Amino acid sequence: MTDLDERIVRALRERAEGAVDTDRLTARAVAGGRARRRRRRIGAGGALGVVVLLGFAAVAAPGPAPGPRWPGAEPAVTVAAPSRADGVPGAAARPDLVGSDPEVLHFAVDPARARWLTWQSVPGVESARLDLGGGRQVVFDLGRTAAAVENIHHEGGTYPDVPAGADAFDGRVQRVAPPGPDGQPGWFLRWQPVPGLYARVHTVAGDDSALRTARSALRLDAAHRCASPLRLGALPSDARLSGCEVNAIGFPDSLDVLLLVTRPGERRMQVRLEYYREISGRRTEGNRTIGGRAAYLYPKGDELELLGFPKAHLTARFGWPLHGFTEADAAVVLGGARVAEDLTRPETWD
Amino acid sequence: MTFEEYVSSRGPALIRLARLLTGDEHRAEDLTQDVLARAYVHWRRIARADRPDVYVRRMLVNANNSWWRRRANRELATADFAERPQRGDLGGETADRDAMWRLVLGLPDRQRAVLVLRYYEDLDDATIAQILDCSPVTVRTHAMRALTHLRERCGLPTTNGSRP
Numbered sequence: 001m002t003d004l005d006e007r008i009v010r011a012l013r014e015r016a017e018g019a020v021d022t023d024r025l026t027a028r029a030v031a032g033g034r035a036r037r038r039r040r041r042i043g044a045g046g047a048l049g050v051v052v053l054l055g056f057a058a059v060a061a062p063g064p065a066p067g068p069r070w071p072g073a074e075p076a077v078t079v080a081a082p083s084r085a086d087g088v089p090g091a092a093a094r095p096d097l098v099g100s101d102p103e104v105l106h107f108a109v110d111p112a113r114a115r116w117l118t119w120q121s122v123p124g125v126e127s128a129r130l131d132l133g134g135g136r137q138v139v140f141d142l143g144r145t146a147a148a149v150e151n152i153h154h155e156g157g158t159y160p161d162v163p164a165g166a167d168a169f170d171g172r173v174q175r176v177a178p179p180g181p182d183g184q185p186g187w188f189l190r191w192q193p194v195p196g197l198y199a200r201v202h203t204v205a206g207d208d209s210a211l212r213t214a215r216s217a218l219r220l221d222a223a224h225r226c227a228s229p230l231r232l233g234a235l236p237s238d239a240r241l242s243g244c245e246v247n248a249i250g251f252p253d254s255l256d257v258l259l260l261v262t263r264p265g266e267r268r269m270q271v272r273l274e275y276y277r278e279i280s281g282r283r284t285e286g287n288r289t290i291g292g293r294a295a296y297l298y299p300k301g302d303e304l305e306l307l308g309f310p311k312a313h314l315t316a317r318f319g320w321p322l323h324g325f326t327e328a329d330a331a332v333v334l335g336g337a338r339v340a341e342d343l344t345r346p347e348t349w350d
Numbered sequence: 351m352t353f354e355e356y357v358s359s360r361g362p363a364l365i366r367l368a369r370l371l372t373g374d375e376h377r378a379e380d381l382t383q384d385v386l387a388r389a390y391v392h393w394r395r396i397a398r399a400d401r402p403d404v405y406v407r408r409m410l411v412n413a414n415n416s417w418w419r420r421r422a423n424r425e426l427a428t429a430d431f432a433e434r435p436q437r438g439d440l441g442g443e444t445a446d447r448d449a450m451w452r453l454v455l456g457l458p459d460r461q462r463a464v465l466v467l468r469y470y471e472d473l474d475d476a477t478i479a480q481i482l483d484c485s486p487v488t489v490r491t492h493a494m495r496a497l498t499h500l501r502e503r504c505g506l507p508t509t510n511g512s513r514p
Binding site: 003004005007008009010011012013014015016017018020022025026028029030031032033034035036037298299300301320 | 353354357358361362365366367369370373374375379382383384386387388389390391393443446447448450451454455456458459465466469470497500501504506
């Protein structure tokens with residue numbers, strides 16, 4: 001072993017050492033695992049779910065949504081959903097607009113048949129995770145090309161090894177074998193609603209019944225805005241907002257908003273608002289200041305957090321595998337970010 | 351082996367590995383708990399694997415690299431390693447370890463993971479390749495680049511006998 005090798009070993013050993021409370025670790029891991037298993041059983045969450053983004057004109061109605069009927073799953077007391085974008089054409093009328101505006105979803109769902117869990121708009125593709133009731137859950141993707149749709153993989157999904165080509169968007173159902181002996185198969189329904197538009201519904205279940213239910217619940221003659229309690233009021237030079245993802249699976253207990261900021265040349269930065277009612281918010285003293293507010297640059301130097309949001313983290317991540325933005329850029333974005341006063345009251349999101 | 355038995359025996363090692371991958375003590379705890387919770391759901395399948403520990407460590411490395419790893423960061427870090435009190439400094443050894451740690455921390459994630467698995471976990475390249483889901487050649491490439499960087503930053507000759 002060389003001197004360099006030994007120095008590396010010494011440094012790593014010192015940084016790794018420290019007591020570990022094994023009993024606590026075991027208890028928390030088991031509790032977390034059981035909670036995950038429960039969520040998977042009710043169909044609301046094997047996936048991390050998160051999501052989306054940006055529709056700054058947000059909305060969402062407090063109280064049960066009007067009229068929906070879920071056979072097996074009552075809606076939460078407070079629900080979050082993307083707001084209607086009146087006057088904006090749906091995908092059927094303007095397929096060329098799909099995936100072109102991170103603030104808009106060019107589709108809707110029948111509230112009597114499905115409930116929004118997540119929604120997102122990224123370049124070329126718009127997506128949503130929907131609760132159909134009775135423990136059934138699907139993810140819907142809509143894009144201008146088959147390749148763009150097939151490139152989207154959602155956590156918790158079971159996808160084919162070989163992406164489908166454009167000719168596979170023909171209304172037939174595809175079954176994908178489960179990844180392991182305990183798993184369920186993946187099911188896909190792909191079709192072309194109008195020329196130049198590719199739609200896909202995916203579920204992991206014992207049968208494919210949810211696919212056709214979901215297809216009948218989708219509406220391509222209306223549009224929504226991405227509801228979110230986070231707005232970016234400032235962007236670095238040459239940068240623009242390119243994507244938004246909102247995850248309201250756990251709402252009102254938790255909510256995740258992810259905004260993608262890009263520059264030409266695939267340079268990217270992620271701005272994230274993560275709310276979780278169990279966040280302790282212990283850190284109040286930062287190592288940076290943004291607009292007079294405390295901020296914290298993480299030790300790796302690739303992520304900056306603006307402090308002071310109860311039970312929430314507001315961060316800008318610019319390190320690997322992202323690139324093209326700096327701590328100064330992150331400070332600009334966080335300094336101009338506006339967060340709703342009460343993250344659990346969608347009616348206050350503007 | 352039950353899940354509880356696995357965590358009891360391997361949990362501390364996973365936490366220590368996470369400390370080195372994340373560079374943040376609290377994030378390491380959150381990351382490990384999140385990964386173990388996911389492992390719990392699939393434990394029957396994982397326990398049947400030839401080397402369940404390799405599988406779990408792969409989950410840990412991937413979770414740390416994931417863009418979505420924030421889920422594992424529910425609790426805010428309150429103390430970084432740099433803030434931990436140091437023991438007595440013996441002839442500048444502490445300063446040297448701190449400097450080396452900062453250099454390791456500054457490496458790209460995959461390079462740092464290779465060094466941690468090789469030098470701290472003392473794993474061979476084939477096992478590291480399994481954990482990182484790449485080839486042993488790729489492991490050696492990451493290691494070579496990391497060591498070259500460290501040598502340059504330490505003012506050492508570009509080759510000094512370290513395993514490539």
